[in-house]
Amino acid sequence: MSLPLPRPLPTPLPPASSAPPVTVLGECVADAFTVPAPVPGELALRVLPGGGPANTAVALARLGTPARLLARLSDDVFGRLFRAHLEASGVDLTAAVRAPEPSTLAVAELDAQGRAAYSFHAQGTADWQWTARELSAVDLAGAPCLHAGSLALVREPGGAVVEDFLARASAAATISLDPNVRPLLVGLDVYRERLQRWCAFTDVLRLSEDDLELLLPGTTIERACDSWHAAGAPLVVVTRGERGAVASLNGERAAVPAPPADVVDTVGAGDSFTAGLLHHLGARGLLGGRLTGLRLDDVVDACAFAARVAALTCSVVGPNPPWASQLPLPAPAAGQVAGRAAG
Numbered sequence: 598m599s600l601p602l603p604r605p606l607p608t609p610l611p612p613a614s615s616a617p618p619v620t621v622l623g624e625c626v627a628d629a630f631t632v633p634a635p636v637p638g639e640l641a642l643r644v645l646p647g648g649g650p651a652n653t654a655v656a657l658a659r660l661g662t663p664a665r666l667l668a669r670l671s672d673d674v675f676g677r678l679f680r681a682h683l684e685a686s687g688v689d690l691t692a693a694v695r696a697p698e699p700s701t702l703a704v705a706e707l708d709a710q711g712r713a714a715y716s717f718h719a720q721g722t723a724d725w726q727w728t729a730r731e732l733s734a735v736d737l738a739g740a741p742c743l744h745a746g747s748l749a750l751v752r753e754p755g756g757a758v759v760e761d762f763l764a765r766a767s768a769a770a771t772i773s774l775d776p777n778v779r780p781l782l783v784g785l786d787v788y789r790e791r792l793q794r795w796c797a798f799t800d801v802l803r804l805s806e807d808d809l810e811l812l813l814p815g816t817t818i819e820r821a822c823d824s825w826h827a828a829g830a831p832l833v834v835v836t837r838g839e840r841g842a843v844a845s846l847n848g849e850r851a852a853v854p855a856p857p858a859d860v861v862d863t864v865g866a867g868d869s870f871t872a873g874l875l876h877h878l879g880a881r882g883l884l885g886g887r888l889t890g891l892r893l894d895d896v897v898d899a900c901a902f903a904a905r906v907a908a909l910t911c912s913v914v915g916p917n918p919p920w921a922s923q924l925p926l927p928a929p930a931a932g933q934v935a936g937r938a939a940g
Contacts, residue, residue: 617739618663618689619875619884620770622759623650623749624724625668625683627675628864628915629704644675645915646682647703648724649747649777652865656872656906656918658687662879665689667735669723675700676723694731696723705864713864717782724748727755732762737770741884742875746775751783751791760795767798771884774799775871778808788812796828800888803871806837818843819850831888834900836870838863841904844896851893853900858908865916866907872918873903 626648634641650666657664666688670676672695679700683690702718719725727749737743743766750759763772774795778788789812796802802825806818813821822833822845836842841854877899878884883891909919 616663616879617741618665619657619742619744619879620665620667620692620735620737620740621650621654621657622667622743622745622762623747624648624701625651625670625676625679626701626703626724627678629702630915631704631706642704644678645917646675646679647865647916648701649775649868650745650749651679651683652868652916652918653744653775653872653875654688655683655686655916656865656869656910657876659918659920660872660876660906661921662872662876663689665692667692667732669694669696669698669726669731671696671698671700671723673699675702692735696726698723698726700724707862710860710863713862715779715781717779719748719752719782725752725755727758729758729761732758735762737766740766740770741879742771742773744773744775744871744875746773747777748779748782750774750776750795751787760791763795764798767800769886771800771886771888772798773801773803773871773875775803775867776808776812777867778804778811780811785811792825793828796825796830799830801832801834801874802830803834803836803867803874805867806835809835819845822850823848832891832896834874834896836867836907838866842870842900844893844900846891846893846896849893851897851900853897853904855904856908858911860911861914863911864914865918866910868916869910869918870903870907873906874899876906877902 628645628647629642632641632643654664654666666683670679670693699722701722701724703715705713705715707713745763750756776788776792809821818835825833826847831847833845834842839855844851883895906919
């Protein structure tokens with residue numbers, strides 16, 4: 598049965614500064630983009646601070662949600678770049694580990710649509726060396742949400758330690774996960790095997806349509822969502838670039854369009870979407886625990902807001918999410934709400 602669409606989006610509500618922070622766990626990556634070289638025959642690179650979890654933490658903080666990043670930050674030139682960028686955006690780094698290993702570097706090539714293909718320099722770098730001792734020192738008391746994913750969750754030796762940390766944290770905090778599939782670094786079989794296990798402790802699973810095609814080639818969004826619901830994840834959101842997103846809450850689904858955007862590149866768009874989603878839910882007191890009080894209308898409103906945040910990220914070079922003051926006035930949310938899936 599079709600249901601009426603939600604009301605126009607209300608103005609985002611930044612939480613009080615005393616609110617416990619959303620905690621983000623994962624990597625910081627130096628994103629290098631080619632730029633015109635001053636000398637023929639040479640290659641010039643512009644390096645920007647990136648990495649999916651770091652981008653999400655920055656976007657959360659800029660939107661007004663207190664955000665704390667659990668990262669292993671090198672003391673090399675890129676590590677210093679990361680610290681300056683994160684602190685300037687208001688991200689709490691008090692729980693970050695000062696790591697002796699070098700930073701991870703990704704060289705991005707953009708296609709005509711601004712989509713990036715990466716080559717990674719990630720062997721033995723700081724992001725994947727988490728130990729149980731390092732994470733046991735983290736206090737999550739009162740944290741409404743723990744967001745993680747991307748490579749820190751699958752790269753060894755730290756991946757298993759991170760997974761165990763998330764599973765324990767799920768007893769009290771909402772767990773948000775973005776697998777951000779990178780088959781050049783980690784085999785697809787690893788993602789496929791672990792994702793079913795992750796769903797058992799995950800409350801919000803956000804992934805892109807490209808991720809879905811890599812993980813489950815030829816599978817519809819509806820079938821994939823039902824599989825992940827069955828494995829334990831109550832909310833699944835699949836982002837589809839300029840075609841918006843599909844949200845599925847325990848099988849009840851809605852399509853949310855993307856606003857028009859002048860796309861420079863799409864780097865960091867998914868991370869900004871996730872931040873917008875979590876910010877909107879958190880500002881309305883909907884994070885914490887297993888989302889038992891969440892309604893589909895709440896999810897559609899949050900996804901529409903998240904899509905506007907992602908669109909602004911696409912309008913500038915690199916993973917540079919907007920500040921709350923840069924967001925346009927709310928526009929009416931539009932989408933089609935489908936009934937609960939059969940089966």
